[in-house]
Amino acid sequence: MARIKLSCERGRSIELDTARTALGCIDFQADFVLPEGRAGALGLPIDALMAAIPAAQRALSAAREAGMLVFFTRECYAPDLSDLNTFRRQNDLAIGSPGPLGRFLVKGEKGTEIIPDVSPSEREPVIDKAGFSAFHQTTLDTVLRVRGIDTLLLMGYTTQCCVASTLRHAVDLGYACVLLADACAAYDPADHEASIRVMYSEGDNFGWVSDSERLADALHSISH
Template sequence: MSKQYSVEAKPYNFEFDLDKTALVIIDMQRDFLSPGGFGEQLGNDVSTTNVIIPDVKKMLETAREKDMLVIHTREGHRPDLSDVPPSKQARGGNIGKQGPMGRILVRGEYGHDIVDELQPVEGEVVLDKPGKGAFYQTDLDLILKNKNIETLLVAGVTTHVCVQTTIREANDRGYECLMLEDCCAAFDAKDHEDSIRMINQQGGIFGWTAPSTNVLEVLK
């Protein structure tokens, strides 16, 4: 059975080999999706990000059915905060402080973990990262190369920060990326829409974008 697929996308169809494709779910953590977390502490409305949980869950379930490599990322820091740059702490001053879900953006705390609906299962990669991009100071590139991955389906939050940064990093490393538009979200709708355009403009300068329904349709 062929595992070559073509998905309707912008700026043109996205072609991928299922055996060489991974689903990367970025930072679907309580700190960004739940009341009291880092996102809300910065003055954001988390209802704009947690609304995508059902669509991400559908994509995740399909990836599991198809035996795709699944990678979950979590942004956060060591308990002693030794990996928090002063510049980041200055603009996100709540990092490490006590919140309703534990210390904010600190590894091992309840708020740092992935929401219940999208909890990883055995065999899925959970990648802790100290920055916005999933390749920065992590072994993501090594994992992908060891698994012979060439293309990434990218979901998560926030579209204009960690999602877009990761896609740009992946592009520079030779990976082909499809941003799943309805499986990504930003706290501001304009940031989300602008990020979609930035990815697919100029003939797909950083990658492709499409709703996850287009992918699910071809994988049925």
Template sequence: MTKPALLVMDVQQAITERVPDPGYTPRLARAVAAARAAGVPVVYVVVGFRPGHPETRSSPMFSGLPEGAFTEGDPGAAIHPDVAPEPGESIVTKKRVSAFTGSDLDLVLRGGGIGHLVLTGLATSGVVLSTLRQAADLDYRLTVLADGCGDADPEVHRVLTEKVFPRQAEVTTVDDWIAGLS
């Protein structure tokens, strides 16, 4: 069987503040706790830049970030405390929307013998979509925890999780995924 890892993507303070669902981070915390209990590695993916944001200058999406945003020391860049990493868990910093772009995620995963990604994160139409597409092209097996993802547009979230993602991934809920771990 292909070894899984739970990816917790872009669940950073400045991003989670925009999520209207107050149950999101507690629900995701249950998935993280269950993964740890089952011996499934938890890998955190965060967006982060150098001071002055030299990596963003060519990016229409990121070039407008305020000075200091998502740099070391920015409180908004911190992983939400409900799902904070434990010592020894990998934190991968990315420079674009996909968790793979501008990061060493593929090296971390392959080095750990990971071939099955369980995707969670914010936003469904951003990091989750981009990572799913790139991971599929890299031949990873994929699961998406639909309620472990969130988007500012509930209809976009619904269409992606019900119509688009099932073409390349198993789509399930946090509770159903946890039940399958035992």
């Protein structure tokens, strides 16, 4: 493995050890982004999510070529919704309801599967989570700790919800976090931009913001 210097927003940069850095691919699920998924069927604006796929592919390819750990997450719940908390059960009635690709966010349904554009390899962990944060009642922290990971590159859907929840949780657990802004998206671009602004709050309180091109360039430099 090797060390790289990743250029970030606002003139910042971060030194990364590729052996101690993981790329987290958050909730690239069919129901969230595909036209035939539930979001498309309900008329949610999926254009911004679709537009982030090439950047996600770029980051994924670069991380794999560099031999970095890559992991994926899926928000999904038991068929009987027994792991859906009371607040979500009362306020998100869409969960478990029927959609074009099966019951929305129910484990085992086609809609919860990761889209082929950024699908995991057989060796890459897939973390199923009954909540927004990828660390909520999952084995993710253990998966990372046993591999010596201390830095996370994060991308996925949606920026203000599952990506931000995972990032904030990771910071509380002591991980250094870099958000790959062009490889994230929200249904409302204003939510995406607001999430980026929050990253900068109180002196860059939540970490670093970069993008897939700068990551690919930095990782490409170690092989040449």
